[in-house]
Amino acid sequence: MKNFLLLLLFLVVFQTANAQYTEVINSRRPGFTDSPFSVGTDVLQFESGLFYQKIKDNTNNLNVSSIGTDVMVRYGKFLEKLEINLNLAFQHDNIKFDDPLLDNLSRTGLSQLTVGGKYLVYMPKYKDKSKEIHSWKKKMAYDWKRLIPSVAVYAGANIPITKNYVRGNAPGFLDGKFSPRFAIYTQNDFSDRFVFLMNLVMDKIGSGQKENSYILTGTYSINDRISIFGEHQGIFKDESIPNDFQFGIGTAYLMAKDKQVDFSLRRISDRDGSAFLVSAGFAWRIDKHQDKFKLLGSDGKVAKDDDKKGFFKRLFGKKDKNEKLRKVKKVKAKKRKIKKIAPPKTSKAEKRRQKAELKKLKKEQKDSKKKKKKEKNNYEPPKKDTDT
Numbered sequence: 001m002k003n004f005l006l007l008l009l010f011l012v013v014f015q016t017a018n019a020q021y022t023e024v025i026n027s028r029r030p031g032f033t034d035s036p037f038s039v040g041t042d043v044l045q046f047e048s049g050l051f052y053q054k055i056k057d058n059t060n061n062l063n064v065s066s067i068g069t070d071v072m073v074r075y076g077k078f079l080e081k082l083e084i085n086l087n088l089a090f091q092h093d094n095i096k097f098d099d100p101l102l103d104n105l106s107r108t109g110l111s112q113l114t115v116g117g118k119y120l121v122y123m124p125k126y127k128d129k130s131k132e133i134h135s136w137k138k139k140m141a142y143d144w145k146r147l148i149p150s151v152a153v154y155a156g157a158n159i160p161i162t163k164n165y166v167r168g169n170a171p172g173f174l175d176g177k178f179s180p181r182f183a184i185y186t187q188n189d190f191s192d193r194f195v196f197l198m199n200l201v202m203d204k205i206g207s208g209q210k211e212n213s214y215i216l217t218g219t220y221s222i223n224d225r226i227s228i229f230g231e232h233q234g235i236f237k238d239e240s241i242p243n244d245f246q247f248g249i250g251t252a253y254l255m256a257k258d259k260q261v262d263f264s265l266r267r268i269s270d271r272d273g274s275a276f277l278v279s280a281g282f283a284w285r286i287d288k289h290q291d292k293f294k295l296l297g298s299d300g301k302v303a304k305d306d307d308k309k310g311f312f313k314r315l316f317g318k319k320d321k322n323e324k325l326r327k328v329k330k331v332k333a334k335k336r337k338i339k340k341i342a343p344p345k346t347s348k349a350e351k352r353r354q355k356a357e358l359k360k361l362k363k364e365q366k367d368s369k370k371k372k373k374k375e376k377n378n379y380e381p382p383k384k385d386t387d388t
Contacts, residue, residue, distance in 0.1 A: 021080065021291075023257065027283035028072065030250040030262035031231045033197040033217040036120050036152030036185040038076050038083030042288040045074040049262070049281020051091075059272040061098040066091050068111070070281075081120040088113045114181060116156020123150040126189070149186040149198075156181045158204060179207035193221045212236045225254040231266075242270035248277075259284045 021040030028034055029047050039045045048071045055064040068091025076083050089112040095105040124145050158179045183201040190196060199215040213235040221227045228251045235244040250264025260283045268275040346354075 021289050024254060025258050025260050025283060025285050027252070027260050027262075029260070029281050029283050030252060030264035030279060031197075031215075031217045031219075031229050031248065032233060033199050033215045033231065034118065034154070034183070034185050035197060036118070036123075036150045036187050038081060038118065038120060039074050039285065040289045041076045041078070041080055042290065043074075043076050043285055044288075045283065045285035047072040047074070047281065047283040049279050051277060051279040053275055053277045055268075055275040056273040063096045063098075064093055065096075066093045068092060070112070079119075082117060083119075084115075084117045086115050113159045114156050115159060116154055116181060118152045118154040118183075118185065120150065120152045124148045146188060146190055149188045152185045154181070154183040154185060158207070177207045179204045179209075181205070195219045208238075209241070210238065227252050229264075242272050244268055244270050250279075258287055 027047050050069050053066040068089060070089040073086040074083055088110060091111050092108040093106060126145055127143050158181060160178055181203045183199055186198045188196045197217045201213045203211045215233045217229055217231040219227055219229040231248040233246040237243055246266055246268045248264055248266035250262060252260055252262040254260050263280045266277040
């Protein structure tokens with residue numbers, strides 16, 4: 001398994017990739033697989049959920065019920081292809097033995113605290129079939145480049161946690177040892193609706209609890225808001241610890257551009273027994289992403305941005321031979337007074353006519369006021385009829 005991971009890493013480490021920011025939220029939930037794509041620059045994303053797990057251990061004759069929450073924080077800042085993330089889980093376990101002579105145990109604390117980063121090293125480019133108007137056959141033909149996956153590499157560390165609340169003789173969640181974690185993430189967009197992801201992981205290296213695992217996930221989008229997934233995971237541990245094989249299903253619903261809810265069911269089996277896991281969660285992001293544009297010169301080439309150069313490079317740096325500078329004479333603009341436009345002149349006859357109309361209008365208004373005043377003074381209320 002180790003040799004295979006190193007070989008795959010060697011094949012893809014020298015490839016290049018493009019930006020992968022998406023207009024809608026791209027969450028890992030509700031599955032366990034990580035996508036090779038980052039959240040994008042200036043994007044802070046939170047993915048959290050509640051889970052309940054029931055374990056039946058036939059070898060040790062005990063039952064374990066767990067409840068807890070897991071949180072993943074993802075952030076992109078410096079490069080479109082780089083993402084820094086924090087993954088932690090807090091849970092409470094109740095351990096019950098089938099033997100009535102043994103006391104029940106419990107433990108509470110952080111079961112996982114991992115910090116790491118992933119980098120997209122390769123992303124294939126697919127043809128835009130919507131622009132094909134000359135040939136129906138070419139437009140409907142399958143793009144075989146979709147068989148080539150996008151690939152990312154991951155490196156992180158499991159941070160030791162020693163402060164766990166333990167009642168009885170139950171062991172703590174983490175053994176207090178620092179351990180690295182390495183992984184390779186791949187993704188195939190077989191169609192616009194169906195996506196296949198694969199993770200190859202080497203975890204807890206050198207801690208005595210080393211795990212090599214693979215995760216295979218298929219996701220199908222029913223429409224623009226609802227998607228379903230199926231997942232299989234295999235975890236290979238030391239000989240003293242049984243290997244785990246997991247099968248999960250779930251669904252996710254896109255509430256808004258930056259919000260998503262999910263639900264999943266999972267069954268875990270090993271040589272000692274089986275477990276059942278149910279989870280529901282929520283993902284949302286703070287999106288401050290802005291696309292970067294490149295300026296093209298008159299020759300069609302990307303123009304150089306002198307503002308990004310350092311002070312000494314701008315001062316002593318060599319100028320481009322093709323760059324021709326033209327001296328521009330500075331001219332001080334003088335203040336000019338703006339002449340007011342005079343109204344058009346009117347003739348004497350027109351002035352006399354306007355004056356007569358104004359006089360007539362004032363006389364009519366004056367007569368109207370006198371008439372109203374006279375009517376008011378001569379007003380008599382109607383008399384009431386009286387019986388005689």
